[in-house]
Amino acid sequence: MAAVPDVQIVAASAALAEAGAQRFVSAAREAAAANGRFTVALSGGGTPRALYALLTQEPFAGQVDWATTHLFWSDERCVPPDDPESNYHMAREALLSHVPIPEGNVHRMRGEAASPPQAAQQYGDELRAVFGKQGLPRFDLLLLGLGEDGHTASLFPGVHVPNDPAILTAAVFVPKVNMWRLTLTLPVLNAAARVLFLVSGAAKAPVLKALVAGPRSLDLPSQRVIPTNGTLTILADRAAAAALNADR
Numbered sequence: 001m002a003a004v005p006d007v008q009i010v011a012a013s014a015a016l017a018e019a020g021a022q023r024f025v026s027a028a029r030e031a032a033a034a035n036g037r038f039t040v041a042l043s044g045g046g047t048p049r050a051l052y053a054l055l056t057q058e059p060f061a062g063q064v065d066w067a068t069t070h071l072f073w074s075d076e077r078c079v080p081p082d083d084p085e086s087n088y089h090m091a092r093e094a095l096l097s098h099v100p101i102p103e104g105n106v107h108r109m110r111g112e113a114a115s116p117p118q119a120a121q122q123y124g125d126e127l128r129a130v131f132g133k134q135g136l137p138r139f140d141l142l143l144l145g146l147g148e149d150g151h152t153a154s155l156f157p158g159v160h161v162p163n164d165p166a167i168l169t170a171a172v173f174v175p176k177v178n179m180w181r182l183t184l185t186l187p188v189l190n191a192a193a194r195v196l197f198l199v200s201g202a203a204k205a206p207v208l209k210a211l212v213a214g215p216r217s218l219d220l221p222s223q224r225v226i227p228t229n230g231t232l233t234i235l236a237d238r239a240a241a242a243a244l245n246a247d248r
């Protein structure tokens, strides 16, 4: 973790979604003004759903130029896109079905693929097609969640994922959830211009304290998210930040 990540503590989960939506649209406006497009990787799980739903409503929806926005995912479960476990499915229900984003701008990870490694390779090719073949894809905004075990995206403690800048997306079998996953690799996460963690709920208080204030541990994948040339912000609600408050 960077020396001190920018930790923003908000009252409750509703405020978390609002604060996240505000940061989403400001990143979108800055990127569109600077580059003529906005590239963002969505996180999965449950926390970001309320943020995605807010983006379909004013004052947020009208501040994003959806025609030049490119949506990717930080990770995906290896299930069909209509499966309730799919991160794409959650984003489609909460956001994609309600905003005028061109279909070609929605870069879904093929969780349904018979070969997860081939799906990972294909996603890497899709990233290079959008970001260019040289260097690492640099997302304008990359959203991440935090698991109670310290995982983020699908980088789980004790589960090897290549840390090679030539490998942009990896397929990984995660015993803990008994599932294959597709995930952006750490070099891609750390190449982003803005990384935004969304952390909600009392159950995350211990791991958030470990992430922000604990000793460095290679077995805490979320601690290894240290943007090379970008900002790192943690948006947490008061319940998730409870252990932090004790020391700050």
Ligand code: 6PG
Binding pocket: 043, 044, 045, 046, 047, 048, 074, 075, 076, 077, 087, 144, 145, 146, 147, 148, 151, 152, 153, 154
């Ligand atoms: C996933 C996510 C994962 C998630 C964390 C937090 O596919 O599950 O990418 O990394 O962000 O597990 O999930 P919650 O927000 O549901 O607590």
